[in-house]
Amino acid sequence: MKQRPIRLKFLFGLALLLILVVTLAGTGLVSLSLYSNVVSNLGWRAEILPVAADLSTEVDELRIAFNEIQLLNRYRSQHHPLVVTLAETNPLTLQSRFEMKLNGFGVTLEQYLRLLRERGDTEAEKGQLAQEFSTLNDIQAKMQLIQSSTADPKWVSNSILINETEQHLAELRTCAGQLPKFQLAELAQYSSSVKSRYRALFSLFIVLGIGSGILLAVLIRLGYLWVFQPLSVLVAGSREIASGRFQHRIKLQTRDEMSELANALNEMTERFETVRTDLDEKVRLRSQEAVRNERLASVGFLAAGVAHEINNPLASIAMCAESLDRRLQPILRDREEESARSGPGRADGESDVEVVRRYLGMIQSEAFRCKGITEKLLDFSRTEKSDRQKTDLKALIFDMVEMIAHHGDYREKEVRLNMPEPVFATVNSQEMKQVVLNLLTNALDSIGSGGTVRVRLSESDGFARITVEDDGCGMSPDVLNNVFEPFFTRRKQGQGTGLGLSITHRIITDHEGRIEAQSPGIGRGSTFRIEVPIGC
Numbered sequence: 001m002k003q004r005p006i007r008l009k010f011l012f013g014l015a016l017l018l019i020l021v022v023t024l025a026g027t028g029l030v031s032l033s034l035y036s037n038v039v040s041n042l043g044w045r046a047e048i049l050p051v052a053a054d055l056s057t058e059v060d061e062l063r064i065a066f067n068e069i070q071l072l073n074r075y076r077s078q079h080h081p082l083v084v085t086l087a088e089t090n091p092l093t094l095q096s097r098f099e100m101k102l103n104g105f106g107v108t109l110e111q112y113l114r115l116l117r118e119r120g121d122t123e124a125e126k127g128q129l130a131q132e133f134s135t136l137n138d139i140q141a142k143m144q145l146i147q148s149s150t151a152d153p154k155w156v157s158n159s160i161l162i163n164e165t166e167q168h169l170a171e172l173r174t175c176a177g178q179l180p181k182f183q184l185a186e187l188a189q190y191s192s193s194v195k196s197r198y199r200a201l202f203s204l205f206i207v208l209g210i211g212s213g214i215l216l217a218v219l220i221r222l223g224y225l226w227v228f229q230p231l232s233v234l235v236a237g238s239r240e241i242a243s244g245r246f247q248h249r250i251k252l253q254t255r256d257e258m259s260e261l262a263n264a265l266n267e268m269t270e271r272f273e274t275v276r277t278d279l280d281e282k283v284r285l286r287s288q289e290a291v292r293n294e295r296l297a298s299v300g301f302l303a304a305g306v307a308h309e310i311n312n313p314l315a316s317i318a319m320c321a322e323s324l325d326r327r328l329q330p331i332l333r334d335r336e337e338e339s340a341r342s343g344p345g346r347a348d349g350e351s352d353v354e355v356v357r358r359y360l361g362m363i364q365s366e367a368f369r370c371k372g373i374t375e376k377l378l379d380f381s382r383t384e385k386s387d388r389q390k391t392d393l394k395a396l397i398f399d400m401v402e403m404i405a406h407h408g409d410y411r412e413k414e415v416r417l418n419m420p421e422p423v424f425a426t427v428n429s430q431e432m433k434q435v436v437l438n439l440l441t442n443a444l445d446s447i448g449s450g451g452t453v454r455v456r457l458s459e460s461d462g463f464a465r466i467t468v469e470d471d472g473c474g475m476s477p478d479v480l481n482n483v484f485e486p487f488f489t490r491r492k493q494g495q496g497t498g499l500g501l502s503i504t505h506r507i508i509t510d511h512e513g514r515i516e517a518q519s520p521g522i523g524r525g526s527t528f529r530i531e532v533p534i535g536c
Contacts, residue, residue: 006256009226016219020212027208034201038194044119045187051112052179055139058105059176063169065098069156070166095156102150106143112136112179132182135175142172230258237265246273310370318367325360332356388511390535391429393464394422394457400436401455404444412449415440419457425464426535431507438500439468439528446472446526463513463531475519475526483517508532 072094113136116129146168155161230252237250246269250262335352401415443453447470456467475483484505508515513532519525 006226006258009222009256013219013222013226016215016222020215020219023208023212023215027205030201030204034194034197041190044115045183045190048112048115048119049180049183051108051115052183054108055105055112055176055179056173058101058108059169059173062098062101062105063173065094065101066165066169069094069098070162073156073159073162099150102143102146109136109139109143129186132179132186135178135182139172139175142168142175146172226254226256226258230254230262234258234262234265237262241265241269246276314367314371318364318371321360321363321367325357325364328356328360388426388428388535390424391427391432392422392424393427393432393466394419396429396432397436397455397457397466400433400440404437404440410444413444413447414450414452415444416452416454417457418454421459423457423459423464424534425532427511427532428507431511432532435504435507435530436466438504439466439530442500443468443470443472443526443528446470448472459534462534464534465529465531467527467529469525469527471525473526474522474524475517476522480517480519484515504530 116132116136119129146165149155149161149165149168152158152161155165233250233252237248240248249266249269252259252262397419398417401417404410405415440453440455444451447453452471454467454469456465456469458465458467484501486502505515508530511532513530515528515530518527518529
């Protein structure tokens with residue numbers, strides 16, 4: 001599954017945010033540009049409209065001044081009394097006034113042209129203002145004709161020049177009257193254009209607003225899915241694990257560092273659960289061992305008292321049986337001779353002498369057997385520290401195997417040794433011999449003819465390890481839990497005391513070692529493993 005790191009997701013979210021910001025900033029700039037254009041155009045219109053009005057006014061003033069000159073000339077030709085009054089006003093003054101008005105009109109016209117040229121910088125604007133420039137050119141041409149006609153100082157007395165000037169002034173007034181109309185028409189056209197651009201921009205704002213809202217919603221959703229939701233799942237999962245529910249697993253499908261963190265937490269939880277289970281098992285085993293040690297100590301204390309109390313009567317029984325056997329020997333011999341002379345005695349073929357001897361022997365053997373049991377009980381109860389010395393465990397195990405190899409019951413059973421190197425440990429050799437002997441005899445007793453017992457010796461981490469493995473009858477879980485209990489045995493009645501493994505456990509514990517029993521189940525063999533410190 002392809003990984004998508006958080007930094008790539010962050011960059012993607014940042015790109016979306018940048019697109020959102022650029023879009024909003026662009027629409028804002030377009031709006032500001034349109035607003036600035038509107039303000040600029042309105043300002044220019046507000047500046048040029050008065051100039052156009054001034055041109056019309058000045059043309060009218062020119063016509064008034066020219067009419068005064070015409071009136072003076074008419075009255076002069078009619079010798080009207082008013083001529084005297086007008087003469088007194090100095091006709092040159094009327095001519096100068098006309099020329100001054102004409103010059104003022106020229107200045108205003110230049111101002112209008114300047115404003116129009118400043119506005120018509122671009123090709124598009126020059127195209128829109130072409131007709132207005134053409135009218136201005138006509139106005140300039142008419143003005144030049146008027147200036148040409150009035151260039152003669154005595155033009156006011158020349159009827160031809162007066163007529164030409166009058167015609168030019170009429171044309172000039174017509175052209176100048178069109179300028180405000182141009183401005184009003186352009187203003188109406190500009191208003192329509194602004195409204196159209198406004199509607200287009202408003203539609204664009206709506207589309208961009210909806211798009212920005214969708215983009216923002218997507219960004220928020222992605223932020224929730226990529227950051228906030230995984231964090232909440234991690235926090236909730238961590239709280240579950242912290243509360244003791246170690247079976248809980250954090251599941252994330254983000255395929256990024258969050259998912260890797262969840263997997264790491266799951267692996268850590270699994271390892272912790274494994275360690276905890278192992279520790280619980282070790283605590284359970286140690287608890288069982290502590291209970292077993294307490295029980296062994298109690299049984300040992302009781303066994304010591306019982307053994308001391310029973311040993312004396314057993315010794316008396318054995319001694320009396322032996323003494324009675326010696327005293328009855330002459331009598332039994334005489335009785336045998338008489339029985340031989342008198343012929344067969346009992347119907348079962350066994351004479352009374354034989355019965356007496358058998359019973360006396362049974363009494364002695366059973367008494368000594370009981371004494372052996374009490375001696376084992378005394379050995380089991382002894383807790384004083386025995387003498388220990390550096391011992392070759394390989395040679396010790398080999399001697400024990402050699403000793404039992406000649407036993408009749410074990411001749412058809414095989415013992416395989418795996419002891420590549422000698423291992424030395426500071427132990428009590430007699431006690432360790434008893435431990436090895438107990439384990440070997442138990443293993444050999446649990447297998448049938450043709451069975452195999454494997455003995456391995458090794459050294460690891462400062463401990464000598466002896467492993468005795470057989471392919472015999474195996475053990476059930478109940479037997480494994482009680483295998484080291486005193487007097488617990490699975491042998492037939494009268495063939496075992498149940499103290500061998502208990503004594504073995506006590507010896508290994510006294511040596512500060514460990515002993516454990518394992519078995520896959522009934523009929524699948526057993527394994528006993530002991531570890532004792534190597535020591536100095």
